[in-house]
Amino acid sequence: MSHDLNSDTMLKRSKLEETEMDITPMIDITFLLLIFFIVASKMDTPASAELPNAVASKPVMADKAIVINIYKEGDRVIVSAPVPGSSQPKVFSSDPDTQSTEITEFVNQFVQQDEKRQVLLQASGLVKHKDISRVGQAIGAVGTDSTKSIFIAIKQVPK
Numbered sequence: 138m139s140h141d142l143n144s145d146t147m148l149k150r151s152k153l154e155e156t157e158m159d160i161t162p163m164i165d166i167t168f169l170l171l172i173f174f175i176v177a178s179k180m181d182t183p184a185s186a187e188l189p190n191a192v193a194s195k196p197v198m199a200d201k202a203i204v205i206n207i208y209k210e211g212d213r214v215i216v217s218a219p220v221p222g223s224s225q226p227k228v229f230s231s232d233p234d235t236q237s238t239e240i241t242e243f244v245n246q247f248v249q250q251d252e253k254r255q256v257l258l259q260a261s262g263l264v265k266h267k268d269i270s271r272v273g274q275a276i277g278a279v280g281t282d283s284t285k286s287i288f289i290a291i292k293q294v295p296k
Contacts (some may be wrong), residue, residue: 202288203247203254205240207272208261214268218243233271240275248281258289 206217206226216236217226227243230236247254256276260269269289 201254202257203244204257204259205244205272205276206259207264207268209263214264216240216272237271237275237278240272241278244276245279248279252281255288260289 204219206215206219208215213231215231216229218229219226229239229243244256258269258272258276273289
């Protein structure tokens with residue numbers, strides 16, 4: 138009898154090991170639920186927050202400010218700045234890291250002469266935010282009161 142008991146246990150054990158669960162219906166249900174929630178959900182409309190009114194404590198005089206120009210020429214983003222006493226503007230490197238260092242040094246040179254000198258960043262409407270932000274961070278690296286608030290002017294480019 139012990140032989141029969143052992144063979145019955147083997148049969149039960151082999152039946153348990155051979156049974157597999159088919160997960161295909163579960164995958165089908167998951168995809169149906171996913172499709173249902175995608176179709177039934179309502180997309181949020183973009184938040185349209187009211188922008189605060191601009192408050193300027195003092196006007197920005199472009200002829201007395203450090204002016205940095207950003208514009209696109211084909212696929213390249215050109216960053217330049219007029220140099221007082223020179224007819225040719227300073228054109229910064231096209232390499233982003235070198236450009237940031239050059240901009241910081243350029244702004245620092247003029248801020249050393251006059252701490253209250255404002256910085257005006259003029260950008261073409263075609264320039265992407267990341268490029269304006271990168272230049273703004275390079276200006277902010279100077280770390281003086283005049284470079285903590287950068288004035289930005291964007292010119293709309295006709296299509």
